[in-house]
Amino acid sequence: MDSEIEKNKKIFFSFDIYSEEALNLAAYIFEDRIKFSSSKKDNGAEFVFDNYSENDIRDFVNEALNQQCRIDLATVTGPLTRFIVTKALISGMGEGKNE
Amino acid sequence: MENKQQNKKQTLLFQQWKKNKDHVLLTNDFGGRIELSGKLFNELCDNPDNIPQQFFDNGFVSEMLDFGKLGLSWLNTHCNVCLSPTLHILVMTARCNMQCLYCQAGAPGRKKDMSLDMSLETAKKCVDFAFKTPSPVLNFEFQGGEPLLNWNVLSETVKYIRQKESESDKDVSISLISNFILMDEEKANFLLQNEVSICSSLDGPENVHKKNRHSENDISYNIVCKWLKYFNQKYDSQLGKAYKIFRPGAIITVTKNSIGHAKEIIDEYVSAGLESLYMRPVSQIGYAAVNWNSIGISPAEYISLYKEAINYVLTLNKKGVSIIEKACQIFCEKIFNVGSGGNYDLDSPCGAGTGQIAYNYDGNIYTCDEARMLAMEGDDLFRIGNVNDPVEKVLTADAVRACKYASELNSQPLCSRCAYKPYCGICPVFNYATQGSLFGNMATNFRCAVNKGQIDFIFELIKDKENEEILKKWIQR
Ligand code: SF4
Ligand code: SF4
Numbered sequence: 001m002d003s004e005i006e007k008n009k010k011i012f013f014s015f016d017i018y019s020e021e022a023l024n025l026a027a028y029i030f031e032d033r034i035k036f037s038s039s040k041k042d043n044g045a046e047f048v049f050d051n052y053s054e055n056d057i058r059d060f061v062n063e064a065l066n067q068q069c070r071i072d073l074a075t076v077t078g079p080l081t082r083f084i085v086t087k088a089l090i091s092g093m094g095e096g097k098n099e
Numbered sequence: 100m101e102n103k104q105q106n107k108k109q110t111l112l113f114q115q116w117k118k119n120k121d122h123v124l125l126t127n128d129f130g131g132r133i134e135l136s137g138k139l140f141n142e143l144c145d146n147p148d149n150i151p152q153q154f155f156d157n158g159f160v161s162e163m164l165d166f167g168k169l170g171l172s173w174l175n176t177h178c179n180v181c182l183s184p185t186l187h188i189l190v191m192t193a194r195c196n197m198q199c200l201y202c203q204a205g206a207p208g209r210k211k212d213m214s215l216d217m218s219l220e221t222a223k224k225c226v227d228f229a230f231k232t233p234s235p236v237l238n239f240e241f242q243g244g245e246p247l248l249n250w251n252v253l254s255e256t257v258k259y260i261r262q263k264e265s266e267s268d269k270d271v272s273i274s275l276i277s278n279f280i281l282m283d284e285e286k287a288n289f290l291l292q293n294e295v296s297i298c299s300s301l302d303g304p305e306n307v308h309k310k311n312r313h314s315e316n317d318i319s320y321n322i323v324c325k326w327l328k329y330f331n332q333k334y335d336s337q338l339g340k341a342y343k344i345f346r347p348g349a350i351i352t353v354t355k356n357s358i359g360h361a362k363e364i365i366d367e368y369v370s371a372g373l374e375s376l377y378m379r380p381v382s383q384i385g386y387a388a389v390n391w392n393s394i395g396i397s398p399a400e401y402i403s404l405y406k407e408a409i410n411y412v413l414t415l416n417k418k419g420v421s422i423i424e425k426a427c428q429i430f431c432e433k434i435f436n437v438g439s440g441g442n443y444d445l446d447s448p449c450g451a452g453t454g455q456i457a458y459n460y461d462g463n464i465y466t467c468d469e470a471r472m473l474a475m476e477g478d479d480l481f482r483i484g485n486v487n488d489p490v491e492k493v494l495t496a497d498a499v500r501a502c503k504y505a506s507e508l509n510s511q512p513l514c515s516r517c518a519y520k521p522y523c524g525i526c527p528v529f530n531y532a533t534q535g536s537l538f539g540n541m542a543t544n545f546r547c548a549v550n551k552g553q554i555d556f557i558f559e560l561i562k563d564k565e566n567e568e569i570l571k572k573w574i575q576r
Contacts, residue, residue, distance in 0.1 A: 029535040059543070066540040069512035077509040085448060085503040088180040092453035092494050094233025 009052055013064060014044040022068035023047075030060050110161040111147050111154065116140075117518035119558060126518045129169040130176050130437030131157030134558075176521055178439035179446040179454050183494070185236045186443070186455035187229040188468050191246035191253050192216040193460050193475060196280050198313040199300075200394045201352055203386035203475055204244040216249045217460040222256040224486035225458040230263050231490045239273045241295075242468065244460075247281040254286075257293050274298060278312075278319060279326040287329065296345035297330050299323050301371065302352055303364035310356040311394065323349070324371055331372040350377045353401060354394035361407035369415065369422055375576075377425035378405060380549060384532040385472050398545055402552035409556070416569050423573045430557050432574045433522040443467070445524035445550075447514075449506035452483055452499030462486040464493055466502050469528040481528060502527045505537035513541040519554045 013023055023045055027038065034057075035050040049057060074081075114127045123140040125133045133153055135143075143150070155163045158172075174181060193215035195204035209215060217225075229237055239260055246253055257273060264271040274296040290297065301323050302308040308320045330347035337344040349371070351357075351364060368376045380401040381387050381394055396404075412424055429440035443450025451466035458464055462485050465471040470481030483496035505527040508514035514525065529546055530539025541547040561567040 025536075033535070062542060063540055066512060066538075066542065070510065070538060073512050073515060074510060077515055081504065081507045081510045084177070084180055084507055084509070085500070088448055088453050088503050089495060089500060091181045092183050092499070093491060094183050 007051060009049045009057060011047050011049070011057065011061065012041070012044055013047065016043065018044070018064055018068050019071060020045070022064055022071055025067040026060060026064040029063055030056075034060065036060075109147065109150060109163070111143060111150065112159050112161045113144075115516055115518045115520055119555070124518050124558065125159065126521050127158050128176075128521060129158045129172040130433075130521055131159060131172075132434065132521075133157060133159065172437050175438055176433065177446065178441075179443065179448055179450050182450070182454050183234040184229075184232050184452070184454060184456045185234045186238050186240060186450075187225070187232075188240045188242055188455065188457040188471070189222065189225050189256070190217065190242055190244065190458060190460050190468075190471060191222075191249040191256075192244040194248055195243060195245045195278075196248060196314070197245065197278050197319060200311055200313070200390045201354065201381045201387035203472075215244070215460055217252055217458075217462075219252045219255055221458075221460070221462040221486060222252050223259055224462060226256060226260055226263060228458075228464075228486050228490065228493075230267060230269065232494070235268070236270045237272075239271070241273070241275045241277075243276075245278055245280065246275060247277050247279075247286065250281070250286065254289055257289075257295060261293060272296070276300075278314075279322050280314060280319065282322075282326050287326075287333075291330075291333055291344055292342055294342050294345075296348070297326075298348040298350065299327060300352065301327070301349040301367065302354075303357060303360055304367045307356050307360050307364065311352065311354055327371045327373065346374065348375065348377070349373060350379065352381050353378055353396060353404060354381045355396050355400075356394065358396070358400055358404060361404050362411050365408055365411050365415065365422070369420060374421050375423045375425055375428075378408065379426065380545075382469075382529060382532075383545065384469070384529060385476050388532075398548035398552060401549055402556065405553060406556055409560070413560075413566055413569055417565070423576065426553060427557060427570070428573045428576075430522055430554055431570045434557065434561075435571055436574055438574075440522075442524075444526055445522070447506060447508040447520070447524055448503040449524050449526060451481070451502035451506070451527065452494060452496065453503070456483070456493070458486065464488075466498055467528065469526065470498070473528060473532060480531065501537055505530065505539075511538065511541060513547070517551075519551060522554055523550050 034052050036047050038045050038047045112127065113125055116123055116125045118137065121137050122134055123137055150160060154160050158164055158169045193204055194209055194212060241253055260271060260273060275290060276298045279299055300312065302311045305320045309317050312319050327347050327349060334344045334346045357364065380396055383391055383395060387394060409424055409427055412422055415422055429442045429445060432438045432440040439446060443454040455467050456464055457468045457471040459471050459474065463482055464484045464486065465474060466481045466483055474482060481498045483498050484493035504510065506525050508520050511525065514520050525539065526546060527537040531537050533545060534540055561570060
């Protein structure tokens with residue numbers, strides 16, 4: 001169930017935890033869903049949400065965290081993913097075993 | 100987690116684990132699986148002195164890995180990394196003569212719009228395109244809308260496929276998904292003689308089916324039952340025929356209307372003479388999203404219904420009734436046989452554009468049928484080309500690459516450490532449609548919750564030896 005719509009909620013995301021890339025990706029995913037503006041402040045970014053519901057905000061923060069985790073994970077598993085994806089694409093073109 | 104015992108140089112590789120009540124399930128990417136008590140797990144973590152033999156055998160000790168054997172197991176479980184498209188879905192028409200609550204094809208405005216039919220010229224180009232792809236195995240699947248509405252093109256295309264097959268060394272199969280409203284004896288004979296396997300939709304007993312699948316004068320339920328029986332009889336009496344007849348299949352879309360009817364749904368399938376059923380929850384994409392209030396179902400509701408259904412199927416099996424559920428069979432194949440399960444949506448990466456491709460009525464090509472459905476709603480993100488394009492260009496299109504990256508589970512924060520990773524897959528089209536990005540967010544993802552619930556339940560079931568034996572028999576079929 002959607003919670004009530006409120007106005008002008010400010011949330012600060014510290015760059016110690018969230019990279020600009022993660023925040024941009026989350027903002028991109030939510031740009032059609034919630035109205036917000038953002039500005040850099042101190043060592044982070046402040047997002048001001050307009051006409052939001054608590055659920056929307058929760059989902060946005062969740063998505064920013066998801067994106068940051070993906071970026072962090074890519075430094076560890078990126079090479080493996082690239083190897084597997086390349087193999088899949090090459091096989092798709094017929095260079096490899098078909099079963 | 101890595102536990103190092105420096106002096107013996109043995110490192111326990113706990114890639115993925117999950118605590119289920121007092122047990123811990125350990126899995127790895129080579130299909131290795133060990134269930135142990137929480138106490139033993141903690142002891143091994145604290146002090147891995149006496150590592151049990153099964154940890155060595157299943158690839159859980161890093162200094163004792165048999166790379167040849169483990170590599171083969173890895174390939175078996177990741178069939179999509181060595182495939183080129185085998186499944187070629189041809190949308191014969193985007194029109195339909197029914198009006199189901201979860202599908203846009205029967206919307207009144209488009210029922211008579213013949214421009215939504217595939218022309219024979221386009222259909223032949225689709226077939227030519229498929230024969231130019233590198234796979235030695237091709238499965239053509241006719242879909243819609245309702246494909247029988249474009250019967251002349253469909254039947255000519257079947258003949259064309261069989262002619263091309265005779266001139267090539269590819270192994271070809273053909274299947275049709277139909278609501279049967281326009282089926283008659285002549286069409287049925289043609290399909291049987293051309294070895295076309297048949298599948299329909301049966302959402303359960305009449306009252307449930309009727310609520311989901313609207314047809315003029317509510318004839319759908321009776322017609323589906325009639326033709327499933329007909330094709331079943333043909334299957335049973337095929338001895339001496341010059342051609343092979345396949346047992347008909349049916350799929351169930353589980354909606355809010357199915358809740359409380361799990362047993363009746365199974366009984367319906369048994370009485371229709373079917374030996375398998377394939378349950379899937381309605382997806383909140385396309386037209387179904389518009390009707391979500393009347394048909395939507397939550398993951399918890401779905402899993403509760405699913406458990407009731409599978410428990411009932413197992414009870415029937417114990418009484419000698421032959422019936423299986425396919426989603427459960429696929430997971431069991433992955434768990435017990437370390438196989439791929441043969442389902443492109445449950446592979447990592449998924450089969451979009453490499454295991455399957457879908458040709459829309461207008462000759463545009465998409466990574467898969469779900470992507471094509473999204474296009475029918477006006478979003479062409481997963482379009483990978485057209486039948487007039489070179490095969491190489493289509494098979495390496497941006498959308499194919501994006502789907503591969505997005506569905507490779509090692510790149511997903513929650514999946515990369517999930518004990519169910521070897522059995523699971525995610526869908527970039529579904530993620531995009533429901534969560535706004537191809538990668539999605541598994542913490543709140545509907546499909547993740549459903550897959551997790553189903554696999555949890557299977558591990559619970561196989562604690563009982565009799566259930567385990569029955570489920571192992573399912574995968575031999
Ligand atoms: S989708 Fe969910 S259940 Fe499947 S591997 Fe990812 S986290 Fe696990
Ligand atoms: S994108 Fe989704 S529907 Fe398409 S092949 Fe991948 S998992 Fe299947």
